[in-house]
Structures are given as structure tokens and as C-alpha cells.
Amino acid sequence: MKGALDRFAIDDGRHVPNIVIDDDASVAAGEACYVAHCSCGNATRPAIAKELALSAHMEHVSTRLGPSRGPDWMPLGVRLTLLMIACLALFMATQFGASLVIGNRTGAEANTIWAGAILLGFAEVCILTVAVRRFIAPTKL
Structure with a gap:
């Protein structure tokens, strides 16, 4: 899992994930639930596996970054x-x-x-x- 986090790099440095176990959700679900806290201040919803928490974080990053500013239609x-x-x-x-x-x-x-x-x-x-x-x-x- 550490390798996936090493490859995850955003150029502005504002969307770095920190995956931790959410105690409240873990007690309610009866099993370990992970949540990805983003360095921009956003936290994803609790997930059962680390991979799911990282996937939710990637969705958050893709909605925040958006398309590039340059005109994509122009070479x-x-x-x-x-x-x-x-x-x-x-x-x-x-x-x-x-x-x-x-x-x-x-x-x-x-x-x-x-x-x-x-x-x-x-x-x-x-x-x-x-x-x-x-x-x-x-x-x-």
C-alpha cells in the first residue's frame, strides 16, 4: 500500500492522503473502517478497506483538479x-x-x-x- 501512496503525487501538494482508522465508524460497523483525510481539509466517508478509502480520495482529487487550463483542442x-x-x-x-x-x-x-x-x-x-x-x-x- 505504501507504494501506491508514493506514486500518488499532485503537483500543487494540497491533496495528499492520510488514511487512518475511524474509531466511531469502526465501533458502529463492528469492524475496522478507514477514512482518508486529505491535506486540503476534506475527509472521505468511512470505507471497509484501505483501497476503498484511497479510491474515494482519488475521486475527491479528480473532482477538485478538473481539466487543464490550456485549450485541449489546440495542439x-x-x-x-x-x-x-x-x-x-x-x-x-x-x-x-x-x-x-x-x-x-x-x-x-x-x-x-x-x-x-x-x-x-x-x-x-x-x-x-x-x-x-x-x-x-x-x-x-
Whole structure:
């Protein structure tokens, strides 16, 4: 049974089962009854076997997690392509804004603005990628 609990891993860590014997239900039933307490605060109804308590816990987890956030109808390659297009558009918009700011400036001042725009563009692209990572490649099964 320990092996089944080791394989049971949820990425958010909020649904870890703790299977214990329920004393009240055991006395009422006349035999050992198990209950799975979830780390999220939910407890399943008493079951006669540990496997049944774990199965009830798995049902609880599957109703809480739901489907992944990413659009299941869109393949991963298309989602990555859309992300790359959005990143390129954001980077190009930053460079266009920098060229407007540079205007008639020349020399070190223009080069400094241009270098700052490049760094800002990379930072914006990184922030966008981190912000939409759950929609592109969800980690929930």
C-alpha cells in the first residue's frame, strides 16, 4: 500500500492522503473502517478497506483538479507558435518605441537607449512566457 501512496503525487501538494482508522465508524460497523483525510481539509466517508478509502480520495482529487487550463483542442505546437508570435510582436513593439524615443539623437545616448530597449524587450518576453506557461504546457495530468 505504501507504494501506491508514493506514486500518488499532485503537483500543487494540497491533496495528499492520510488514511487512518475511524474509531466511531469502526465501533458502529463492528469492524475496522478507514477514512482518508486529505491535506486540503476534506475527509472521505468511512470505507471497509484501505483501497476503498484511497479510491474515494482519488475521486475527491479528480473532482477538485478538473481539466487543464490550456485549450485541449489546440495542439501544443500551435500554442508554442502563438507564444512565439506574441513574443516577437512584443519585442518588435519595444524596438519601435525605442526608435521613436531615439528620434534625432546620435552617439552614446542613442546607443544607450537602444541597448536598454533590447534588454527591456527580452525582459518583457520572459515575463510573458512565465505568465502564460500554464496555458501553453499545463503540468496537471
